[in-house]
Amino acid sequence: MKQALQNIKATADSLIAQAESTAQVEELRVRFLGKKGELTAILKQMGKLSPEERPVVGALANEVREAITADIAARTKELEQAALAARLAQEEIDVTLPGKRPVQGKRHPFEQVLGELKEIFLGMGFDVVSGPEVEQDHYNFEMLNMPKSHPARDTQDTFYITENVLLRTQTSPVQIRTMENQKPPIRIICPGRVYRSDAVDATHSPIFHQIEGLVVDKNITFSDLKGTLEMFIKKLYGEGIRVRFRPHHFPYTEPSAEMDMSCFKCGGKGCSLCKGEGWIEILGCGMVHPKVLENCGIDPEVYSGFAFGVGLERIVMMRYGIDDMRLLYENDLRFLKQF
Ligand code: 2NL
Numbered sequence: 001m002k003q004a005l006q007n008i009k010a011t012a013d014s015l016i017a018q019a020e021s022t023a024q025v026e027e028l029r030v031r032f033l034g035k036k037g038e039l040t041a042i043l044k045q046m047g048k049l050s051p052e053e054r055p056v057v058g059a060l061a062n063e064v065r066e067a068i069t070a071d072i073a074a075r076t077k078e079l080e081q082a083a084l085a086a087r088l089a090q091e092e093i094d095v096t097l098p099g100k101r102p103v104q105g106k107r108h109p110f111e112q113v114l115g116e117l118k119e120i121f122l123g124m125g126f127d128v129v130s131g132p133e134v135e136q137d138h139y140n141f142e143m144l145n146m147p148k149s150h151p152a153r154d155t156q157d158t159f160y161i162t163e164n165v166l167l168r169t170q171t172s173p174v175q176i177r178t179m180e181n182q183k184p185p186i187r188i189i190c191p192g193r194v195y196r197s198d199a200v201d202a203t204h205s206p207i208f209h210q211i212e213g214l215v216v217d218k219n220i221t222f223s224d225l226k227g228t229l230e231m232f233i234k235k236l237y238g239e240g241i242r243v244r245f246r247p248h249h250f251p252y253t254e255p256s257a258e259m260d261m262s263c264f265k266c267g268g269k270g271c272s273l274c275k276g277e278g279w280i281e282i283l284g285c286g287m288v289h290p291k292v293l294e295n296c297g298i299d300p301e302v303y304s305g306f307a308f309g310v311g312l313e314r315i316v317m318m319r320y321g322i323d324d325m326r327l328l329y330e331n332d333l334r335f336l337k338q339f
Helices: 001-016 023-031 038-048 052-091 109-124 172-183 220-236 290-295 312-320
Strands: 135-137 166-169 187-195 207-217 242-251 254-264 279-288 303-309
Touching: 001 023, 001 038, 001 052, 023 038, 038 052, 109 187, 109 207, 109 220, 109 242, 109 312, 135 220, 172 187, 172 290, 172 303, 207 220, 207 312, 220 242, 220 254, 220 279, 220 303, 220 312, 242 279, 254 312, 279 290, 279 312, 303 312
Parallel strands: none
Antiparallel strands: 135 166, 187 207, 207 303, 242 254, 254 279, 279 303
């Protein structure tokens, strides 16, 4: 029996030393030390031994068990360290390699120009206000002095959701809501998406961007309108730019005007950009119609105001010399990277 125990120890020693994975070591543990293992099998035969031999063989069996257990622990540790070393070698990073630069994004030309525009008006004491793109007929048309018969309300031009709900065709409803809720003095600009039922071409899109402005206070006159808008254009396009006002008609302003700026390309001499005119149309404006003030609960005998509306697309296109509006919506990075 002693011989058998020594044989087990010798076999275990050699097999454990040869084991090449922790799984193999575990198999050997079961084989030698498990409940149905070789060592247990020997111990079961202890009963056959004489009372003198039993403690001697028992002590040897314990010795063998401890030796095998220690062998297993040592081999397991060795294998684990080897596995870790292999993994570390495999996952080694060469910190001297050049890094991969993350792509630096930037703001869309719309956002760049809108940012400048907001800065200009914030500097003149205006607030920036926004409102819903899905509007009621009431705020988009009725309150702006455009009754049911008005041509702009045609379903050919406006996207209706129901008879009384539509996609706003301008940001004026934001200004109407502000006048309803806020006492003058009011100085706001309302930038945002607006919708018209237009086919897409180089200068039209069914979704575009507008910035409207509104000032209401006591003693606001057409001179305030002229001074403010001239200042705005000079800050945006440069001090050398001149402006002129031409009479026009809008249902929500009286009097109404369109503002032109001297052509920034030829300085007013006439070129291909301004089609020989020397002037470029830039925005529509006017003194807020007394009916519109009254609709909003503002007394036109006490208060007056001016308003204007300008298309962001036009300003961005002129600013960067872009001749096709579609380029601004296609999100082609080869185009956008230029700005
Ligand atoms: C354009 C230019 C304009 C306004 C918008 C406005 C807003 C209120 C009251 C009075 Cl709440 N007017 N906005 C005024 C003049 C021109 O837009 O070319 N529109 C088609």
